[in-house]
Amino acid sequence: MTVVTADRMGRLDQRLAALNALDAERAGAELAACCASSRWVASLVGARPFSTVADLYSAAAAELAALEWSDVLEALAAHPRIGSPAAGEEPEAAWSRMEQAGARVATVSTAEALAAANVAYEARFGFLFLVRAAGRSAEEMLALALDRLGHDELTEQPVVRGELTQIVRLRLDRMLDGLRRKADDQ
Numbered sequence: 135m136t137v138v139t140a141d142r143m144g145r146l147d148q149r150l151a152a153l154n155a156l157d158a159e160r161a162g163a164e165l166a167a168c169c170a171s172s173r174w175v176a177s178l179v180g181a182r183p184f185s186t187v188a189d190l191y192s193a194a195a196a197e198l199a200a201l202e203w204s205d206v207l208e209a210l211a212a213h214p215r216i217g218s219p220a221a222g223e224e225p226e227a228a229w230s231r232m233e234q235a236g237a238r239v240a241t242v243s244t245a246e247a248l249a250a251a252n253v254a255y256e257a258r259f260g261f262l263f264l265v266r267a268a269g270r271s272a273e274e275m276l277a278l279a280l281d282r283l284g285h286d287e288l289t290e291q292p293v294v295r296g297e298l299t300q301i302v303r304l305r306l307d308r309m310l311d312g313l314r315r316k317a318d319d320q
Contacts, residue, residue, distance in 0.1 A: 146187040146307060146310050146311075147186050147187050149187075149310040149311065149313060150184055150186070150187050150190060150310060152310070152313035153182070153184070153190075153309075153310065153313055154182050154183035154184060156313075158179050161178075161179045161182065162175050162176070162179045164309050164312075164313065165178050165179060165309070167224065167305065167309060168194075168302050168305035168306050168308075168309055169194075169198070169209050169298070169302045169305070170208060170209045170211065170212030171201055171205040171206065171208050171209040172205075172208065173197075173201060173202075173205045173208075174194075174197050174198060174201060174205065174209070177193075177197045178190075178193060178194060178197060181193045187306075187310070190306060191303060191306065194299075194302055194303070194306060195299055195302075195303070198295065198298060198299045198302060199295070199299075201295075203291060206291075206294065206295060206298065207261055209298060210261050210262045210264055210294070210298070211262075213262055213264055213301075215249075215252045215262060215263070216248060216252060216263060216265060216267060216275050216279070217245055217248045217249055217252065217272070217275075241272075244272045244273055244276055245272065247276055248272055248275060248276045248279065251263065251276060251279035251280055251283070252279070254283055255279055255282065255283060258283060259287060259290060261294075263279050263282070264294050264297045264298060264301070265278050265279070265297050266297050266300040266301050266304070268301075268304055
């Protein structure tokens with residue numbers, strides 16, 4: 135996971151003003167690109183204004199931890215399978231393609247094994263295999279999928295929630311960067 139330096143955190147804090155200034159509908163749309171749980175989005179929109187990015191991260195993580203499993207499943211539904219490129223140009227599709235860069239350079243055998251692991255995982259658990267792909271190779275993601283296939287559902291659910299939390303954290307930073315660029319362009 136990317137470490138955020140104090141200097142970068144200061145720049146993100148400056149960009150937070152753009153999120154705080156949006157009307158509720160637009161803020162919701164921006165946050166939904168980070169996590170597709172409507173409950174999570176509504177909670178974060180309602181918690182604004184945030185004083186610091188650390189406050190945003192804290193609120194985001196706390197709400198993710200409090201989500202019902204059905205809300206987590208709603209968020210998972212917006213993610214493509216690992217190794218399958220996301221379609222579209224909206225921010226979350228572009229972010230997903232960037233995050234899965236390691237899967238795109240997999241050998242044929244690793245890509246096939248990862249596709250088979252995705253299918254086996256979905257058959258076992260009834261939901262998408264979610265992993266923070268950013269910074270991980272296809273081989274690492276395959277090893278994680280195969281390891282997690284050994285979990286029971288009660289063991290797997292907190293792992294999924296943890297992976298989702300890591301993805302959301304990365305996407306919050308990307309959203310703030312994008313809001314600043316949009317503000318600069320206007």
